[in-house]
Amino acid sequence: MISQLKLIVFRDLLLATRSGGSWAQGSIFFILFIMLAAFALGPDQAERGFIAPALVWLAVTFASQLSLGQLFSEDLNDGSLECWVTDNRSLFVYVIGKLFSHWISNFAPILLLSPFAAIMLGADTSSVPILMISLLVGGPAIVLIGAMASALTANLRGAGLLIVLISGPLLASPLIFGVGAVQAGVINSVAMKLLGAISLFSLVLSPVISRLALKIHLE
Amino acid sequence: MLSYFANPVRFKTLSKWVAPILGIGAAVLIIPSWIMALFIVPADYQQGDTFRIMYVHVPAVFAASGAYAFLAIASFFSFVWRHPLADTAARVAAPIGAAFTFLGLFTGALWGKPMWGAYWVWDARLTSTLVMLFLFLGYMAIRAAIRDENISARIGAIAAMAGAINLPIVKYSVEWWSSLHQSASINLSGSEIDNSMSTTLFVGIIGYFCLFGWLVINNMLSELDTRRTRALVIRSSDQRPSTASKQSTGNPDA
Amino acid sequence: MVRGANGSGKTSLLRILAGLTSSYSGKLQHKFGDSKWNTGVSSGSIGWLGHKLGLKQDLSAIENLAIWNETYKQHGDISTALQKVELRNTQQRPVYTMSAGQKQRLALARLLLSNSQLWIMDEPGANLDSAGNKLIETLLQQHSEHGGIAIIASHDQINPDAPTSYIKLEQVATA
Numbered sequence: 001m002i003s004q005l006k007l008i009v010f011r012d013l014l015l016a017t018r019s020g021g022s023w024a025q026g027s028i029f030f031i032l033f034i035m036l037a038a039f040a041l042g043p044d045q046a047e048r049g050f051i052a053p054a055l056v057w058l059a060v061t062f063a064s065q066l067s068l069g070q071l072f073s074e075d076l077n078d079g080s081l082e083c084w085v086t087d088n089r090s091l092f093v094y095v096i097g098k099l100f101s102h103w104i105s106n107f108a109p110i111l112l113l114s115p116f117a118a119i120m121l122g123a124d125t126s127s128v129p130i131l132m133i134s135l136l137v138g139g140p141a142i143v144l145i146g147a148m149a150s151a152l153t154a155n156l157r158g159a160g161l162l163i164v165l166i167s168g169p170l171l172a173s174p175l176i177f178g179v180g181a182v183q184a185g186v187i188n189s190v191a192m193k194l195l196g197a198i199s200l201f202s203l204v205l206s207p208v209i210s211r212l213a214l215k216i217h218l219e
Numbered sequence: 220m221l222s223y224f225a226n227p228v229r230f231k232t233l234s235k236w237v238a239p240i241l242g243i244g245a246a247v248l249i250i251p252s253w254i255m256a257l258f259i260v261p262a263d264y265q266q267g268d269t270f271r272i273m274y275v276h277v278p279a280v281f282a283a284s285g286a287y288a289f290l291a292i293a294s295f296f297s298f299v300w301r302h303p304l305a306d307t308a309a310r311v312a313a314p315i316g317a318a319f320t321f322l323g324l325f326t327g328a329l330w331g332k333p334m335w336g337a338y339w340v341w342d343a344r345l346t347s348t349l350v351m352l353f354l355f356l357g358y359m360a361i362r363a364a365i366r367d368e369n370i371s372a373r374i375g376a377i378a379a380m381a382g383a384i385n386l387p388i389v390k391y392s393v394e395w396w397s398s399l400h401q402s403a404s405i406n407l408s409g410s411e412i413d414n415s416m417s418t419t420l421f422v423g424i425i426g427y428f429c430l431f432g433w434l435v436i437n438n439m440l441s442e443l444d445t446r447r448t449r450a451l452v453i454r455s456s457d458q459r460p461s462t463a464s465k466q467s468t469g470n471p472d473a
Numbered sequence: 474m475v476r477g478a479n480g481s482g483k484t485s486l487l488r489i490l491a492g493l494t495s496s497y498s499g500k501l502q503h504k505f506g507d508s509k510w511n512t513g514v515s516s517g518s519i520g521w522l523g524h525k526l527g528l529k530q531d532l533s534a535i536e537n538l539a540i541w542n543e544t545y546k547q548h549g550d551i552s553t554a555l556q557k558v559e560l561r562n563t564q565q566r567p568v569y570t571m572s573a574g575q576k577q578r579l580a581l582a583r584l585l586l587s588n589s590q591l592w593i594m595d596e597p598g599a600n601l602d603s604a605g606n607k608l609i610e611t612l613l614q615q616h617s618e619h620g621g622i623a624i625i626a627s628h629d630q631i632n633p634d635a636p637t638s639y640i641k642l643e644q645v646a647t648a
Contacts, residue, residue, distance in 0.1 A: 003543075003546075004544070007540065007543050007544060011529075011540050014532070014536070015529060015531055015532070018531035018532065018567075019531060077525065078525055078526070078527065078528065078529065078530070079523055079524075079525025079526050079527040079528075080527045080528075080529065082493060082521060082523055082525060082527060083521055083527035083541070083583070084527075084544070085492075085493065086491045086492065086493065086518070086519045086520075086521035086593070087518040087519070087520075087521070087544065087545065087587065087589075088518040088519070089544065218493050219488070219493060219494045219495070
């Protein structure tokens with residue numbers, strides 16, 4: 001089972017290197033979002049610095065949803081998933097492997113950019129570490145909720161927007177606690193703990209739902 | 220017991236009785252509740268007459284929450300037992316629930332202006348009702364996006380159930396969030412409620428639930444007829460080319 | 474061998490047999506004992522060749538096979554498989570540069586690596602020239618010599634020498 005998991009992760013990372021840089025699209029969108037947000041907020045550095053963590057959280061949330069559009073649909077459309085399932089391989093292992101490789105290839109670059117984005121927006125440098133911790137703790141929730149929506153909408157026309165329609169309402173919780181954790185300013189705040197709890201809850205729920213949805217789309 | 224009613228023919232006979240009862244019930248309850256709300260209930264000593272919009276607002280929000288619960292339960296039955304009737308119920312309940320949610324939000328905004336001095340306040344109740352509206356809309360969008368009836372039913376059911384599991388978490392987070400900067404929020408249970416007020420509200424809520432039931436059953440009936448018509452049209456258009464193959468019986472090819 | 478006109482349900486039947494579709498009415502019975510069909514065939518897996526080939530466009534032929542070979546854990550010989558489907562000369566090319574027929578051949582090579590006793594093939598002759606159809610017949614012959622069986626939906630191009638029973642699906646007129 002572990003070897004199958006490693007295989008999926010390896011295959012997806014290999015595909016990411018051949019994809020002409022599509023793994024970076026989420027990161028580029030992320031920086032673009034930050035830039036446009038700065039324009040919208042005006043040149044006052046202090047004013048922007050105050051809401052910088054909230055904007056970074058928002059940008060991470062949207063950028064990650066955007067990059068999740070193709071998570072399952074490609075394997076579904078080219079028949080890879082059919083072959084995987086008819087070979088009696090676990091769909092559950094497949095989903096976990098996909099999530100893991102997506103995390104490395106798409107989400108990690110966004111995470112790496114986020115401290116720079118926060119500083120560009122004028123955030124207090126002392127708030128950057130706690131922002132990073134909150135993103136590490138809450139990131140799984142965002143990706144997992146998005147992956148669930150991606151599995152539900154795999155195979156559909158206009159899936160990109162549909163993913164956000166499905167995941168959007170559910171993303172309220174991680175956003176609230178994520179930004180709350182940064183505002184609390186300490187690692188062991190209530191918000192941070194609740195954020196972690198939501199990530200853990202999503203870790204249980206999302207693969208189960210994704211597996212069910214993919215099974216239906218395979219018919 | 221559920222499987223007894225799951226038969227479409229039995230459902231149709233039964234609904235001939237239940238639908239009018241619910242429809243009349245809705246009219247008999249909602250119209251008097253409005254009359255009571257407008258003429259009998261005394262004006263609030265703080266809010267004057269503006270609070271009377273509550274008798275449209277509160278039942279709508281109750282019915283909306285009930286509609287989401289109905290959607291989730293119907294989806295569960297549809298997913299586990301794959302019964303088309305449960306799916307039809309879920310499918311028609313979504314737009315009705317969305318309409319109730321919208322009514323609740325709209326009247327809430329109108330009420331908010333004199334209450335809070337703003338049409339929209341990010342109060343916990345309003346915000347989680349807004350989230351619920353998006354859950355309804357997301358469900359409707361995904362149902363509409365999938366052509367295959369069978370896949371649409373099952374994917375939609377999963378989406379509705381996932382939403383239902385998450386809704387309490389979202390509700391809790393929104394409450395936690397709005398409690399951070401609590402300024403002006405109403406608390407119905409805390410304020411003193413006149414006896415006639417609670418009676419009126421209660422009658423209104425039951426009336427709205429009857430209205431919801433009546434709308435769901437009627438829309439289910441028309442949905443069933445639409446499906447039957449569609450099936451007949453497809454079948455009759457298939458008829459002509461297949462007459463040739465009707466003659467040939469199952470001979471093996473070689 | 475499953476035959477029948479377009480729309481007679483060949484693909485649906487194969488997808489049910491492969492365990493992909495579970496929403497059907499009726500009962501699935503087979504001669505492989507009581508165990509579930511999916512796991513009942515001795516190797517525990519089905520070699521599936523559908524309309525979608527299960528190939529990654531951005532990877533080369535040899536990389537595609539290497540990944541499936543890892544998945545199947547049979548440690549089959551990739552170069553032999555490529556040899557059999559006559560793709561040795563194009564093994565380094567990314568799949569998106571290959572012709573439809575070459576892709577079909579590559580998918581056949583994947584099937585060879587799977588080492589499953591049971592092959593389920595939906596129109597394996599699609600996009601193949603007559604030499605390709607001959608190739609499938611040869612592969613089926615070898616597969617049957619090794620004790621394997623295949624369920625194939627196809628039109629008339631493929632006529633294997635191996636012992637074959639034919640099923641013809643008819644459209645039932647719904648009056």
